Amino acid sequence: MGKIEVILDPITRIEGHMAIHAVMDSDSRKVVEAHSYATMFRGFEIILKGRDPPDAIFINQRICGVCPVPHAYAAAMAEDMALGASPPPLAIVLRNLTDAAEILYDHPIHLFQLAGPEYSAAIVSKFNRAWWEAAKDFTCEHRDVHGKSTMAELMAALNPFEGDIYLYTLKMERHARKLASLLGAKHPHVNTFVPGGVARTWTANEATKALSMVMALAGFSKLVVRVWDDIARFLYEVGYEWAGARPANMIAYGTIEDPEEYDGKYENMSKWGDKKMFPPGVVYHGELVTHDLKEINLGVRQFVTHSYYEEWSQEFDKDPEGNPLDARHPWNKETIPKPQERDWNGKYSWGTAPRWYDRSGRKYVVEAGPISRIYVSALAGLTNFDSPYSAIHTGGGRVTISLPETKSELLPPSLWEAMEFEWRVPDLSYGGVPYINTIERLKARAYNHAYYAASALLDVLHMIKYLGEGKTSVWTEFERPEFSMGVGMNEAARGALGHWIVVKNGKIHRYQIITPTAWNISPMDADGDHGPVEEAAVDTPVTEDHGTPDNWVGVDPMRVVRSYDPCLACTVHLYLGKRLLRKVDHNPIGCTLG
Amino acid sequence: MELNRRKFLTTSLMYAAILAMSKTAEANATVRKASKLVERILQGQEQPIHVIWIQGQTCSGDSVALLNAVEPSIVDVLIGQVKGVPPVELNYHPTLMAQWGVDHLEGPEGPTAQAWDANRILEEAARGAYDPFVLIVEGSVPTEDQAKAAGGFFCTVGEKDGEEYYFEDWLKKLAQRAAAVVAIGTCATYGGIPAGTPNPTGSRGVYDVLGRDWKSALGLPVINVPGCPAAGDWQVKTIAHLLLTVKGLLPPPELDEFNRPTFLYGETVHETCSRGVYFGLGEFSKEYGAPFCMYALGCKGPIVHCPLNKTGYVEGVGMCTEYGSPCIGCTEPDFPDEPLAPFLKELPTFLLPPETPTPVAAPASKGAAVAGAVVGAIAAGSLVYAATKKGSSGEGETSE
Numbered sequence: 001m002g003k004i005e006v007i008l009d010p011i012t013r014i015e016g017h018m019a020i021h022a023v024m025d026s027d028s029r030k031v032v033e034a035h036s037y038a039t040m041f042r043g044f045e046i047i048l049k050g051r052d053p054p055d056a057i058f059i060n061q062r063i064c065g066v067c068p069v070p071h072a073y074a075a076a077m078a079e080d081m082a083l084g085a086s087p088p089p090l091a092i093v094l095r096n097l098t099d100a101a102e103i104l105y106d107h108p109i110h111l112f113q114l115a116g117p118e119y120s121a122a123i124v125s126k127f128n129r130a131w132w133e134a135a136k137d138f139t140c141e142h143r144d145v146h147g148k149s150t151m152a153e154l155m156a157a158l159n160p161f162e163g164d165i166y167l168y169t170l171k172m173e174r175h176a177r178k179l180a181s182l183l184g185a186k187h188p189h190v191n192t193f194v195p196g197g198v199a200r201t202w203t204a205n206e207a208t209k210a211l212s213m214v215m216a217l218a219g220f221s222k223l224v225v226r227v228w229d230d231i232a233r234f235l236y237e238v239g240y241e242w243a244g245a246r247p248a249n250m251i252a253y254g255t256i257e258d259p260e261e262y263d264g265k266y267e268n269m270s271k272w273g274d275k276k277m278f279p280p281g282v283v284y285h286g287e288l289v290t291h292d293l294k295e296i297n298l299g300v301r302q303f304v305t306h307s308y309y310e311e312w313s314q315e316f317d318k319d320p321e322g323n324p325l326d327a328r329h330p331w332n333k334e335t336i337p338k339p340q341e342r343d344w345n346g347k348y349s350w351g352t353a354p355r356w357y358d359r360s361g362r363k364y365v366v367e368a369g370p371i372s373r374i375y376v377s378a379l380a381g382l383t384n385f386d387s388p389y390s391a392i393h394t395g396g397g398r399v400t401i402s403l404p405e406t407k408s409e410l411l412p413p414s415l416w417e418a419m420e421f422e423w424r425v426p427d428l429s430y431g432g433v434p435y436i437n438t439i440e441r442l443k444a445r446a447y448n449h450a451y452y453a454a455s456a457l458l459d460v461l462h463m464i465k466y467l468g469e470g471k472t473s474v475w476t477e478f479e480r481p482e483f484s485m486g487v488g489m490n491e492a493a494r495g496a497l498g499h500w501i502v503v504k505n506g507k508i509h510r511y512q513i514i515t516p517t518a519w520n521i522s523p524m525d526a527d528g529d530h531g532p533v534e535e536a537a538v539d540t541p542v543t544e545d546h547g548t549p550d551n552w553v554g555v556d557p558m559r560v561v562r563s564y565d566p567c568l569a570c571t572v573h574l575y576l577g578k579r580l581l582r583k584v585d586h587n588p589i590g591c592t593l594g
Numbered sequence: 595m596e597l598n599r600r601k602f603l604t605t606s607l608m609y610a611a612i613l614a615m616s617k618t619a620e621a622n623a624t625v626r627k628a629s630k631l632v633e634r635i636l637q638g639q640e641q642p643i644h645v646i647w648i649q650g651q652t653c654s655g656d657s658v659a660l661l662n663a664v665e666p667s668i669v670d671v672l673i674g675q676v677k678g679v680p681p682v683e684l685n686y687h688p689t690l691m692a693q694w695g696v697d698h699l700e701g702p703e704g705p706t707a708q709a710w711d712a713n714r715i716l717e718e719a720a721r722g723a724y725d726p727f728v729l730i731v732e733g734s735v736p737t738e739d740q741a742k743a744a745g746g747f748f749c750t751v752g753e754k755d756g757e758e759y760y761f762e763d764w765l766k767k768l769a770q771r772a773a774a775v776v777a778i779g780t781c782a783t784y785g786g787i788p789a790g791t792p793n794p795t796g797s798r799g800v801y802d803v804l805g806r807d808w809k810s811a812l813g814l815p816v817i818n819v820p821g822c823p824a825a826g827d828w829q830v831k832t833i834a835h836l837l838l839t840v841k842g843l844l845p846p847p848e849l850d851e852f853n854r855p856t857f858l859y860g861e862t863v864h865e866t867c868s869r870g871v872y873f874g875l876g877e878f879s880k881e882y883g884a885p886f887c888m889y890a891l892g893c894k895g896p897i898v899h900c901p902l903n904k905t906g907y908v909e910g911v912g913m914c915t916e917y918g919s920p921c922i923g924c925t926e927p928d929f930p931d932e933p934l935a936p937f938l939k940e941l942p943t944f945l946l947p948p949e950t951p952t953p954v955a956a957p958a959s960k961g962a963a964v965a966g967a968v969v970g971a972i973a974a975g976s977l978v979y980a981a982t983k984k985g986s987s988g989e990g991e992t993s994e
Contacts, residue, residue, distance in 0.1 A: 007697040009753050012688050012712055015654045019695070019753070042651050043794030047787065052936035058922055059930055062787045065655020065823055109658075117692050160692050174662055174908060181912030186902065187662075188655035188823050191919040194938065199882035199891070201918035474883035551704030553696050 002026060004549045008558060013114040014566050015066040022557040024542050026549040031557050034537035045335055048511045053079055053480060053503055056511060057193050060499065063513070065188040066109070067492045069102040069180065070255070071513075072193040074488035074499040077257075080264030082486030082503050083478035085196030089259035090466040091474040093459050094198045096256050096277075097210065098183040098190055099490075100456040104217045105176035106493035107370070107449045108224055112158065112169040115442065115562040118555060119231055120158035120166070127544050127555045131238050138234050142226035145414055151234045154227065165227065172220045175410060179213040182206065197475035204467055211460050212408070218390070218453040219406030219415045228446035235439045240543070241428065244438030244536040244560040247285055249364060250372035251356055251519065253296065253489035253496040254280035256455050259462055266320045266487070269294045274382055277392075277455045278491060281376030282356055284364055286425065286434030288379040295359065297487055300498065300514065301328035303353040305526040309335065316502075320485050326357075330500040330512040331485055353525040354514050365525070367532035368495025368516035369564060371436055371444035374399055374451065378425055387461055390454035397425040401450045404457070423447040438536075438563040445493075445565070480506035492516055494565040520564045536560055627843055643837050644727035646719050646768060647687040650749050650761045651788045651797055652733025655823035656779035657689045662908040663826030682837065685724055686715045688751075695752045713752035713759070720767040726811075728836055729772035731765060734781035734788045735803045737796030738762050748795045765803065774810050774836045775800065776817045778829055783818040784852070784927040791931050799927075801853060814839070814846050818853040821900065822924035825907050828858050852927055854899065859925065863895035864950065866903040867915045870895075883918060892938040893920035896950050900925040 004026055009019030023033035044063055048056055057075040061068035073095055080087060087095070110116075117123055125132040135151035146165065148154040157165035177187045183200065184190025192200040235241075256277030263272065273280050273293025280296050282289040290296065298319065304311065312334035314327035325331060356364045366372075377383055381395025391402040402420045426440045466472070481503060488499040495516030502510040522531030537560045544552050634640040649657070661667075684690070693712040696703060708714065719727060736748035738760050750758035769775050777800040780786035788797035801808070801816040809815060819832050832855055838844040847855040864870055872878070872887035879886040887893070898921050903913045915921050923934030930937075933945050 003700075005699040007695070007699060007753055009695040009697065009758075010688055010712060010751050012691050012694045015689070042788040042797070044787075046792065046794045047790040047930075052939065054938045055930070055935055058937050059787060059790070062653055062655070062822060062930075065653035065658050068653075068655070113690070122692060160690070170661060171667075174664075174667075177658075177662055178908040178911050181907045184912075185914045185917045185919045186825070186907040186912045188653075188658050189924075191914045191922065192917070194882055197882060199888075199919040201883055201885050472883070475881050477881070547706050548704055550698060550701065551706035552698075553694075553707050553710045558694065 003032070004552055006552070006554050008554045011558065011561065011566075013117065014562060015064060020537075020554070020557055020561055022537070022554055024549075024552065024554070024557075026542075029542040031537055031540040031542060031560075034534055034540075034557050034560075045511050045513070048508050051508050053083060053501065053506075053508055054195050054478075056499075056501065056508060057195070058189075058191075060511075060513065061189045063515075064492075067102065067106055067494065068187070068189045069099050069184065069193075070490050070492035070497050071499070072190055073099050073255075074490040074497050074513075075501075076193045076195060077264060077488030077490065078486035078499040078501045079195035079478070079488075080486070081266055081488070082484040082501050083195045083480065084484070085476040085478035086263040086265065087197040087476055088471065088473040090202065090463065090471055091197030091476075092257050092259040092262055093463045093466065094183055094200060094202060094474065095193065096259075096459045097214070097456055097463070098180055098192070098198075099255065100452045100459070101176050101180035101183060101214075101217075102187065103452045103493050104220070104449060104456070105173040105180070107445050107452075108169050108176075108220075109173050110493070110565045111224065111228060111442065111445055112166055113160075113173075115559070115565070116158050116166070117160050118559050118562065119155060119235075120160065120163065121152065121155040122159045122162075123555065124155055127546050127553060129545050131543065134238055135234065138237065140230045141233065142230050145226040146223055146230070147412075147414060151230065154230060165223075169224075172217070172410070175213065175220075176217055179210065179217065182209055182213065194475065195478040197473075200474060202467075202472070202474060207460075207463055207467055210463070214453070214456045214460050215389075215404075215406050216408040216410040218403050218450075218457055219408055219411040221403060221450040221453040222406075222415045222419050224446045224449045225421050228443050232439050232443040238543075240439060240541070241437055243540045243556065244441065244563055245428075245430070245435050245539070246367070246437075246532060246536045248283060248375065248434040248436050249285065249366050249532075250283040250375055250436075251296070251364075251366040251368055251496050252278065252281050252372040252376040253491060253498060254278045254293065254373075254376070255491035256452075256459075259459075259466075266294075266485075269297070273489075277383060277458075278373045278377055278451070279380045279382040280489065281380055282358075282364060282366060283372070283375055283379065284366075286429075288376065289358060289364070291376070291380045291382065293489060296356070297489060297498075298323060298325070298329065299357045299359075300330060301326060301355050301357055302330060302333055302514065303328065303355060303525045305353070306524045307352050309352065316485075330498065330514060331487070331502060331510075333512050334510065335512075352518065353522040353531065354519050355525050363525075363527070363529075365529050365532065365535075366519065367536075367564075368519045369441060369444070370448040370493070370495070371441050372495055373491055374423055374444050374447055375425060375436075377451075378423065385458060387458050389457035389461060392451060392454050399423045399447070399451065401447070401454050403450060403454060421447060421450050438540075438560050441563040482506065495519065517564070517566045521566060533561060533564055533566075536564075631841060631843065642683045643773075643840055644719070644724040645682065645684045645730060645833070646716070646724065646727050646772075647684065647730040647732065648716070648751065648761070648764060648768065649688050650731065650733035650735050650765070650782070651795070652779070652781055654689055654732070656732045656782075656821075656829065657687070659821075659823040659826045659907075660778075660829050661826060663830040664909050683724075685719065685727070686712070688712075697753055697755065699755070713754065716752070716759075716764060716768065720764075720771060722771055725771060726773040726840055727771070728833065728840065729768050729775045730833070731775065731777050731782045731800050732779055733761075734785045734797040734799060735762050735765060736788070737798070740796050762803065765800065769804055769808075769810070772810050773812045773840050774814045774817065775804070776819060776832060776836065777801065778819045779824050780820045780822045780924055780926075780929055783820040783854075784929070786822060787930055812840060815849070815853055817847065817849070817855065819858070820852075820854060820925040820927075821902075822929065824925075825902065825905060827905055828901065831858070850899070854925075858901045859899040861899065861901070861904075862947075863893075863898045863900050863903060863915055863921045866901070867895055868903075869915060879918075885918070888915060888918070888920045890940055891920050892922075892936070892940055894923040894934050894937075894941050895921040896946050897933070897941065898923040898926055 138151035157163040180187035254276035258275035261275040281291040749761040784799040878890040922937040
């Protein structure tokens, strides 16, 4: 049969409008070509220009209804800096908890409702018959936690709208959004983040509610981790390790600020960056290149070589401290869209290509995500704490997470006892280069859930302490300066998220956002290097074995793309994404404004 | 599960009956109709009502919020769908459905691939295979003419043989057959953030695309459930009401001038806010976190219609102004522009509805100077903002 060329559009069960163009080889049973592109555009940064700076916090959350809080947090950090207001410690704790509450829903909705169905009996038994037979004989190691003896039983429990784990996780996700609503007034799109703190009246009454809710969610983490431990083991057993494989080259900005260290000041950024619960870092071939947040910020570049934009002229040559600022840094970037004929050798995409450069000028093509976060944390070894509720220890390529006894009416008794989890840098290498894959991206997402839960329990203790000490202030007054610059570097569920603002005459002069999905689905850069998703999809094995190739539905490229948890609404605030169709006469995605 | 599907329907029908009873003339007939319907449902004889949910320029926030619903939970409703049991089937929802789009460029798809193709469901719905269905729209609708002139598009969903389907075309095609069209969220209703000045993509709400005088197959206008996003319970309550309207059990919901059901959006945030009492007393928070009225911190509650302070956002938890965050007006057609923005700057007093109670002088012990100043300011037609500033420089006792 040879080459099977498919367009998978719409990609359902992700946030937003995305499509894949994939070519599969029915002889070698591999994905030989994959291109991802987005099919919707709104134009956020154009809408932001000239507005009152605090409004960016409210508007930017609306980029994404799945991951609004990290946008709010990143925007608030950019504005703490630009508008000169260091939040009081209780405000930082409340921001952290709101952010954690969101991740505690966002990771499971991906693992169980969005990507999960690809590993459910409904889809596996339909499209992967060999897997389904293997699943019936595969014994689950963690039956005592999730209650399923075989992989086939576990997969049945993941069936959309039928499986008990599918339904139970939906309920616990709602519980997490309820916690986010308690903290943030509503979720999606919390209403409480303001420059210099939070707009939330917070007393001991709210604190006790939050404690019991976080505790139940920490218990829920135990299920999330153990289900995906078993699925990951099964996927290795059926030989899926080459799906979505690419070298361990990653970026994380880190998240969850230290309430005693974070002051939102640019000059202290390296210091408070290191104190984040998830530290920042860049990893190349499995080694940590840096964990200096200021260096990471200054190393961010965007390319439009293959994108429908004009180059922009450099407005600033120095950062707020006088360090040299590159013309391609987001503080300088201006979005100047220019729709035009597609030219494979020239401009062919609305996607820009974010890349990271070290001080010596070396370029890194890096991916963002929960795998990047936990990988960096395991290598950096900067996070170590023990508390009466939880503990996290990192270093030497390991992360250990302790969660307490969690007796709650929301949890089955199998999740009550205290548990400890250990995540290790995956033992995968090809030609001496450590790599990561679809399985590890999914598994890391589950371990991130436990990491955030342990961190949230510590923040609850901080919150109680501040209330007890009478440190009840949640806001510091801000200014609307004539000129200033700010950056907010945070982590959305799906990875590193940066907001850059320039304020002039008290209004938004320029606002740039680089989302994790922008890093992940980026097109080629100036040197012709491809972005991570396309790199990962190519060479993925085709496991469909249900019929002739004309019946293939592309479940394997789908699994690879979904393992990145792509969020298109986030990415397409800026552009439309890559478009690679076979029809040369077909007009590229166009828009009059970017 | 808290409620199964049958209980949900029965509950909804009881709700219908209760509503009907308030209109005594039709009461007996409706109750008879309702009990017959319950009987048919319990005997498995009732034909399904289909639900097709499509997304345009959206962040998917309304879909996430839908999962917050507990009265009843959407899962409880959908469990019936998956078993293929009438009477409610959700046939298409981009964020929840198992299928995805499949288009083989080499030639015709095999039967499995064809059956799995999500686009087929919309094509069939447009041809009448899912009649009667309720069309739910999330996200705003861009003006594609602008994009086409530049050689492209703003929003497409799916493709066939390499040709994209424009979202706008799906909407118009499906609306022609729909028993009812519900726009959920501020983007689908009024354009929302994408339509924010300068509206780069020419975004509009559904009722501006179909026409404000447009009527569905059942003779209903577009029903708007705004909110950014609309709380899950508001969504499900409105949909449940319409399902009963489709069944002939309930009259269509009463709508305000912006097509919002008045049973949800009949009151302002200010009218339902417990902090409203401080407005009357002239006690205004001057810093976030303080427990008083947030008018001076930018709250737009007096001009915004939204039931959040009554319903809560998730299982009764989550209220903007009650919790201390200023209302930014996300249920209103003007969102995110003036006079709702700037969000953290005071609403000019001349925009206050005439029926807004004027602050009265508080007891002399606390806040009297501020209250007095506000009263004076309103009387003089100047801004409350200026008044509170003056007040704060005096005693500064009106907030923590």
